[in-house]
Amino acid sequence: MIASIREFLRLETTAGLALVVAAAIAMAVANSPWSSHYAAWLSTPVPLGIAPLILSKTVLHWINDGLMAVFFLLVGLEIKREIIEGELSNRRSATLPVIGAIGGMIGPVLVYLAINAGHPATHSGWPIPTATDIAFALGVFALVSKRLPAGLRIFLLGLAIIDDLGAIILIAVLFTNGLSPIALGLGAACVALLIALNKSGQTRLAPYLLVGFLLWLFVLKSGVHATLAGVITGLSIPLHGDSSRTSPLVALEHGLHPWVAYLIMPVFAFANAGVSLAGLSLAGLLDPLTLGIAAGLFVGKQAGVVVACWLAVRMGLASLPTGTGWPHFYGVAILTGIGFTMSLFIGSLAFEPGLHDSAIRVGVIAGSLLSAVFACLWIVSLPALTSREARHD
Numbered sequence: 001m002i003a004s005i006r007e008f009l010r011l012e013t014t015a016g017l018a019l020v021v022a023a024a025i026a027m028a029v030a031n032s033p034w035s036s037h038y039a040a041w042l043s044t045p046v047p048l049g050i051a052p053l054i055l056s057k058t059v060l061h062w063i064n065d066g067l068m069a070v071f072f073l074l075v076g077l078e079i080k081r082e083i084i085e086g087e088l089s090n091r092r093s094a095t096l097p098v099i100g101a102i103g104g105m106i107g108p109v110l111v112y113l114a115i116n117a118g119h120p121a122t123h124s125g126w127p128i129p130t131a132t133d134i135a136f137a138l139g140v141f142a143l144v145s146k147r148l149p150a151g152l153r154i155f156l157l158g159l160a161i162i163d164d165l166g167a168i169i170l171i172a173v174l175f176t177n178g179l180s181p182i183a184l185g186l187g188a189a190c191v192a193l194l195i196a197l198n199k200s201g202q203t204r205l206a207p208y209l210l211v212g213f214l215l216w217l218f219v220l221k222s223g224v225h226a227t228l229a230g231v232i233t234g235l236s237i238p239l240h241g242d243s244s245r246t247s248p249l250v251a252l253e254h255g256l257h258p259w260v261a262y263l264i265m266p267v268f269a270f271a272n273a274g275v276s277l278a279g280l281s282l283a284g285l286l287d288p289l290t291l292g293i294a295a296g297l298f299v300g301k302q303a304g305v306v307v308a309c310w311l312a313v314r315m316g317l318a319s320l321p322t323g324t325g326w327p328h329f330y331g332v333a334i335l336t337g338i339g340f341t342m343s344l345f346i347g348s349l350a351f352e353p354g355l356h357d358s359a360i361r362v363g364v365i366a367g368s369l370l371s372a373v374f375a376c377l378w379i380v381s382l383p384a385l386t387s388r389e390a391r392h393d
Contacts, residue, residue, distance in 0.1 A: 015261035016142030022266035023273035030274030069230035076234020096318040097158030107304020108296035115292040122289045129296030131167035131342040134160040144379045151321025175349040183222035190215035194236035203241040272341040293363025298370040301337035331379040337371030
């Protein structure tokens with residue numbers, strides 16, 4: 001009985017289902033009589049630290065800037081392992097997510113600007129549909145992963161992390177105010193120390209995690225999105241240990257995975273997916289801003305990814321993941337249109353508070369839901385894979 005429960009909890013489908021359920025509960029609560037309690041909980045200040053070194057942030061900020069840094073740490077670990085000895089170790093295979101991410105950012109911008117061409121007041125919203133929500137995209141992928149070649153998950157993970165790093169750069173360049181040079185300098189020193197630890201052959205996890213925590217703290221204070229520290233720390237941890245130690249990277253990856261899959265990601269979904277639909281109407285979908293965001297996510301994302309990757313493969317610059325055909329690839333390309341929380345976040349920065357909140361919410365929700373539902377319908381319509389083709393280690 002215990003063995004069966006453990007095996008059940010190991011299934012990625014379970015993690016994806018937990019994420020979707022948490023998001024659905026958040027939407028229900030945010031549109032119920034308890035919505036004010038939900039909003040009050042998220043905005044509750046929580047001080048952490050010892051005087052005089054105390055950080056005080058809301059529950060929502062601690063979840064997005066703190067817990068999600070652990071998720072991005074896991075992402076960094078997985079990307080590094082795949083780059084060194086997995087699907088991304090081949091140059092042509094590694095090139096594909098980069099090219100796909102670039103196409104996946106250009107496509108939505110072109111679609112958004114085309115729809116809003118006659119509306120200069122909304123042009124500043126063009127970054128909103130450029131980002132893929134890693135947590136939700138991987139969660140939906142997990143629901144249909146048994147019908148997709150294993151290499152496509154690594155492709156989606158690589159594309160999404162590059163895509164979101166691009167979005168973070170856009171945020172830093174276009175929307176960030178009050179950057180702290182001192183905090184940025186201290187963060188850069190932490191990055192240099194992480195590199196030095198790696199180059200010196202240090203295989204114990206404690207020094208990396210300690211410096212990684214300091215890096216997260218300095219990045220948090222710098223004005224740059226703090227989750228970037230998680231990725232950098234993950235990439236610095238060595239894959240190979242000495243003769244008496246197991247792989248530090250693999251050990252940490254296996255230790256973090258259940259916590260991220262069954263706690264951090266559902267909590268993140270519950271805190272971020274509670275979008276109020278009050279005042280929204282079907283007619284609002286025809287608003288150029290709303291339509292531009294929705295079409296940018298649903299049409300621009302998949303078109304940009306597919307066209308860019310098809311050209312890269314045809315030109316011999318990259319190759320599809322092992323065992324992958326274009327129908328399977330197209331299904332994953334649709335998933336990249338799930339922008340959701342990152343798009344909502346960028347939308348909150350693109351315009352003055354309260355100016356276009358309703359239109360942004362409708363566009364992001366419509367584009368993300370269309371991408372998720374259509375991707376699932378497309379993927380489940382494909383022929384089932386053999387057990388060897390569908391293996392997800």
